[in-house]
Amino acid sequence: MPQEPIEAASAVCVWLHGDSLSPQDAALQAYPAAPVIFVFDEALLTSQYRLTFKRLFFIYECIVDLYERIPNPDKELRRGKVAEEILDFCQSRGATRVAVTETYAPRYRQLVTRLEQRGLTVRQFPKPKLVPYNGPTPKRFMPFWKKIERAAFRD
Numbered sequence: 001m002p003q004e005p006i007e008a009a010s011a012v013c014v015w016l017h018g019d020s021l022s023p024q025d026a027a028l029q030a031y032p033a034a035p036v037i038f039v040f041d042e043a044l045l046t047s048q049y050r051l052t053f054k055r056l057f058f059i060y061e062c063i064v065d066l067y068e069r070i071p072n073p074d075k076e077l078r079r080g081k082v083a084e085e086i087l088d089f090c091q092s093r094g095a096t097r098v099a100v101t102e103t104y105a106p107r108y109r110q111l112v113t114r115l116e117q118r119g120l121t122v123r124q125f126p127k128p129k130l131v132p133y134n135g136p137t138p139k140r141f142m143p144f145w146k147k148i149e150r151a152a153f154r155d
Contacts, residue, residue, distance in 0.1 A: 011094070011095055011096055011097055012031050012034045012095055012097040012098065012099055012123075013034055013035045013036070013037060013086070013089055013090045013093060013095045013097070013098050013099070014027045014028055014031050014034045014035070014036045014037070014098070014099050014100070015027070015037055015038075015039075015086050015098050015099070015100040016028070016036060016037065016038040016063075016066075016100075017038070017039075017100070017103055017105065017108070018059060018103075018105070019101070019103040019104070019105065019127070020100070020101045020103065021038075021059070021062040021063060021066050022066070023066060023069050023070060025101050026101045026125035026126070026128070027099040027100050027101045027123075027125050028070060030099060030123075030125065031099050032070070032071070032072065033072055034072065034095075034099065035072070035074040035075065035076075035089070035093050035095070036067075036070065036072060036074065036075040036076070037075070037076050037077075037078065037085070037086060037089045038063050038076075038077050038078070039077075039078045039079065039080060039082045039085040039086060040056075040059075040077070040078070040079040040080075041081075041082050041107075042079060042080050042081055043081070045079070060077075063077055074093070076089060082107075082111050083111050083114040083115055083118065086098060086111075086115060086120075087115065087118050087120065090120060095120075096119070096120060096121060097120065097121045097122075097123060098115060098120050098121070098122050098123070099122075099123045099125065100112070100122065100123070100124055100125070101124070101125045101126075101127060101128070102124050102125065102126060102127040103127055104127065112124065130148070130152055131148045131151040131152050132151070133147070133148055135147065
């Protein structure tokens with residue numbers, strides 16, 4: 001991916017979420033020296049969407065592993081209201097921008113809007129595709145899977 005001019009890392013924080021826990025995350029790649037935050041969403045932890053302990057522990061292990069792999073020492077793991085925690089994190093570092101890789105998560109757009117309403121500039125990177133696919137919109141999973149299976153498991 002060609003590097004375009006980016007803001008100074010000191011003015012940007014990187015927001016990670018459950019779909020961006022990879023060292024190859026686009027926001028992390030664009031801002032390798034920027035402070036990093038992941039927030040366990042209090043609303044999801046306490047609502048009807050409560051995750052199992054195994055799932056929470058898996059996510060936690062992914063975050064710990066990722067945080068060990070990225071060289072930037074300024075990274076935090078928080079629990080609370082996502083937008084408020086991100087805003088507090090950015091403000092405490094004098095950042096006015098947040099970088100994030102898009103996700104299909106239902107509340108993602110609301111969170112971005114809330115951050116922008118609170119004064120942060122949100123730079124969104126496109127969500128990665130599992131595989132390239134330019135065919136018609138699939139109506140059933142299995143026929144679609146048969147078409148993309150080989151590409152999905154290639155190294």
